[in-house]
Amino acid sequence: MKELRLMKGNEALAEAAIRAGADAYFGYPITPQSEVIEYLMAENPAERTGMVVLQAESELAAINMVYGAAGCGKKAMTSSSSPGISLKMEGISYIAGAELPCLIVNVVRGGPGLGTIQPSQSDYFQAVKGGGHGDYKLIVLAPATVQETVDYVKLGFDLAFKYRNPVMILSDGIIGQMMEKVELFEQQARSTEEPEWATVGKKPGRDHVIVTSLQLQSEEQEKVNLRLQAKYREIEKNEVRYETIMTEDAEYLFVAFGSAARITRKAMEMARAKGIKVGLLRPQTLFPYPYEAINKLADQVKGILTVEMNAGQMVEDVRLAVNGKVKVEHFGRFGGMIPNPDEILNALEQKIIGG
Amino acid sequence: MTEEIIIAGFGGQGVLSMGQILCYSGVMQGKEVSWMPSYGPEMRGGTANCTAIISDNSISSPVLNAFDTAIVLNQPSMDKFEDSVKPGGLLIYEHNGMTRKPRRKDINVWAIGAYDESLKMNNVKVFNMIVLGGFLKIKPIIEMGNVIKGLEKVLPERYHHLIPLNEEAINRGMSIISQENKV
């Protein structure tokens, strides 16, 4: 029987982690995502599934605890919000370099610095273009609903293990704090597998396992990089996910992700009511990015507007995809401000249709 | 049917839980719902609000700048949200503690004395349920049976014996709310 509940995004995420058979969660409180660890502590998953939940002394410590547990072949995760994610960047780079699977959740708030606790998408570059040092990529999933948040926890762990790569769920204060109807998947058993790359204790007859991101010889480090790059190309080939709404007859196109896409959808409905044929493309994966789908739509539409809760970050990827075929503009509110449908519609009319 | 509602007042008036109960009741009635709170430390003792949307269709934006209904329970909330009611929309306000009446003439205005009524019931905690009753009287979008089911979901098991009291509060709210402006 399907289980329907009304849940906050952050709480649903925590419940999904337990149900996905996560082995460990390490975190540090920060608004607007503290409900994740609060929910986990209240649920006491140690009793429900044996999952470990620990409040670390800092985000720095939390991500390194994830590194340790992930190296043991366990499903490990952490969550935070922007300032805390910045602290985790060093650890994330190490995890990517050592090719370990893990799940990292960023419930983004406005920055830079301590910024504001209100919702934002200003960590797009950080999530998609690196953030930490070195040539690495995270698989980045961008939910727009509480339901997708739940589904992406499961998907995130699956992709992380499939590619031995850290996966980030890029959420924001709206999706984390809002309540919606969710259908929860059934409890999955925690895995008892011991991957051959994991530090589980040396077995007789096999070499000891070393989890590391260090190579002393640059020739060796280049090989690592080539292997990573081949993996990223594979991910680009297999894992692009996006949704299109009313694009069949569209003369104009919105591109938006996460909660901005929902607000944009409202603007799209208003535009349609006025007779403007506009559609919406919503990337669900930010890496890999739906370049091809956008490129194809650029042959059909007269102009594209990205709507983001930042000063213009994803718009760069849309321009890459469009490659000059049509005009691409950005509309954004930032610093924790949320765009409203009226101003989005207005921006479409001013910057794309009129401009 | 889509009903877009803002509920605003002081922290502690039960603003957030009222929205949650409304949404859970909507789920029980098979509706699509979304609930979005204001959040953060500024809420401690300050003002709190939430946006609740109940619809037959899937909900696009969970945050809005214009509402079908505004339920305002203190003066700062009236000041902030009176202008956000769509023309022809509904404003419900608690008259206790207000320093002025709503100014808009192009919307339906209803007043409720939920605080006084809660004192009569010897329980200020049911204040928000009285207000909810008032709202449901004017916009009967959810059946009482589903509201009770919603309450059962939101209230922890140990408070379930209070459900009849909440039901009474909802009924009282329905009977005491009164119209002040009609369009």
Place this chain on the structure above:
Amino acid sequence: MAENLIKPENLVYKKTSVMTDKVMHYCPGCGHGTAHRILAEVIDEMGIQNETIGVAPVGCSVLAYNYFDVDMTEAAHGRAPAVATGIRRVFPEKYVFTYQGDGDLAAIGTAETIHACNRGENILIVFINNGIYGMTGGQMAPTTLEGMKSSTSPRGRDIKTMGNPLKITELVAQLPGSYFVTRQSVHTPGSVRKAKRAIKKAMEYQKLNKGTCLVEIVSNCNSGWKMTPVQANKWMEENMFPFFPLGDIKVPQE
């Protein structure tokens, strides 16, 4: 009637000018306000307003920079002692203080705290220990007592899985770099006077360049503890003080 009383000659108490007129955002009953005031009074009485630089933490006192009328820097969470080190090293003649909560100082900033004190940075650390993360809504702090409930220890702090409450002040006192280390409170008129004397001493010691001074103030968080201010002070006396006993922990050997 009241107007007749408000005359300069009737003045018995006046807010120090080292505090601004900004309305404080602290919850009624919280100890932060009092702690701010006595620190500001000390700066006022020593006449060092123009030579003092403060560092605000991340926590409820994140906006301390609005209340102290001295030059202030807002540090990232836990990093105040490092920021203060940077300031005092380039301005060795100035008075530098940090003002930090327990999460800031004893969790995320433990390394900065220990190393600043171990280097004997000539700064004053004012440490407000309320046993909880107030700002983020009542999560467990490193100083949360055994069995004490918080939103991330909903069944009470379990030492086996969550670790022990950390007496960081005693730890700091053992470091060769610390000079004067004391634990005070601000919940009664007497304790406020004592705490103020301790802060004054610590500020004065800064001139000697003999090492780090740390003044811990055990305080309440009635919002986070979910109590009235009166209950919270009583609870603090009965539960916090036995574990965090008040008094000097390290005094200079003259």
